[in-house]
Amino acid sequence: MNVIDLLFFIAALGLLSVRNVYLSIGLVAIEGLLISVMVSSSGPLSWVSGLVALSTLAIKAGLIPAVLSRLIIALPAEGLKDQPLPLWAYAAAVLAIFGTDHIIHLLAPSHLIQNEPAFFFALSTVYLGLVMIVARRHLLSQIAALVSVENGLVLLAVSMSGSLPTFVELGILVDLVVAVTLLVWTGHQIHREFKTTDIVVLQRLKG
């Protein structure tokens, strides 16, 4: 088992459980740092893989945490803490992890998975992020969860195919930066309009 993969999974678990949004941003930065290490060590080092790893580091461990910090600078003290996680979210997280194990058994005959522990941590991180998006109520927690899910996906690709095509990796990074920037911009406006960071207020429109 790779220590970095394990640390990455622990960071994802931490992200699900912490309520302090400063800590959430710290964990997003740690995940970004670990992902860039994984990307750089997933194959032989070339200038292309080096570029992807450096871009990942700059965006996921630097730019995104910095943009997220911009959202919370404007918040009053009571806006810096998320609501406690509901009990069902813990149950869903446990189920999600068991579900990952089932998928590994399902895929075993196909020899698709190169690194089973990494695959387990990656898909579990994706599922935990999805649970977090549904269960967490702070605007910033939802953005952090989205970033974590994307990080899990990168690890998933590393565990199965070594990496994604360079163009896809760079494209995803650009999409992620635009998505986070837009969400932070929207978050600012939501806080200004609704005077809260709790997404429970976003239920005037009924899907």
Added chain:
Amino acid sequence: MSYDWSLLGPLILLVAAAWMHGKSGPGWCRWIAVLVAANFLAVSYIVLHGVFAGSWRAIFIAVTNLIALTSSWDSIYWLREHPSVSPGRYYIWWSLFWGSLIVISLSRNLALSWLAMEFSTLTSAALIIEIGDRHSLEAAWKYIVIASVGLILGLIGIVFVYASLRYQGLSWAALDFSNLHAQYFNIAPPVRELATIFVVSGFGTKAGLVPFHTWLPDAHSEAPSPVSGLLSGILLGLSVFTIARFTIAVPTGSGALFSGPRLLTIFGTVSVVIGALALLAQHDIKRLLAYSSIEQIGIIAVAVGVGTRAAIAAALAQFVFHAVIKSSLFYGAGHLTARYGTKSIDGITDLITKSRSSAFLWTLGILALAGLPPLGLAYSEWLIMSQLWIHHSYVVVLLTSSALTLTFAALSRHLIRNLWGPAQLQDRRTPSSNQAPAQGVL
């Protein structure tokens, strides 16, 4: 000449919009519409042969540029009605959104389609945020989060397929639809089935198929009307056809429980039924059109699920007719909303007395959407039903035809209220000033 030239239009517009940012006036908006019109003529010349030859890409590019053209003209009036929105920023996001739609239309690669689809989410969400009121902020937030989560599921499916073909060492090109079709038998059947579930659910979220549709009525009803036209008319259809390209390229085999055609038929039928039922309960004119889009996209998905050449041709016809009709209706709904000062169907009444020409065009659009023969959708829906009947999908025929009947009843009921309902709210503007925008677009 290569279809890739059609990307030039959005790029030129992006540069023009960036240049005009901060110094915009009404004249600029008209020049931009002229630019989009010139692009449409040039691109039509390039793709015309392909359209008549039945090329999917040519048809997608032609229809996308046609709706972009009408959307750009409608934007002139919409921006005049919404002076709080910055035209410079609006056109920057609009050109990026248009560009992403062109990339999806052009794409021969699954990963490129995914990237462009995600980018289209972000650019269209930015256009919704530009409005800046509470409803639009809520709609944009839900849209970005739900659509991104959906697309992430789709990406998991793409990773599974890519990992299965890593031995080829083709990198990016491994995900070309042609390569996927040539190599699909090298992907283990359970992986194909799992990838199909992820891709259909993921891209299905973007297509607004039930049960992944929850973002759609909010986003489409809160977006600027010229953008709603592109979202409903183009993006939803392109998403379904991207699923179709994948399921055709990577078939799961007849024994698979969750094959692509089966999933599309199930989700499509449920979408038609739920969309039709929701039409009855709507009170907001743009949400009415948004739910109608769910129903229409469901019909396209059902046709794609049948999978025969005739059914796919009918699905393409449905896509084209729906794009033209729905975008026109969204533009019209935007101007009616601005004119009456409400989105409520109960508030938009007595249209026949206030503007006969608007009443005539609104009636024509709603009846075309309801599937009244000999208007376009009636033809394509009939073709789809006959394909379902030929392939013994009697349950699907029963459900979809019942839903279509319900759709006709619901839309007719709302139309009657719009035309002859008792006047409840005061017209926001004087008759002389309100005729131009509504008539210009309707």
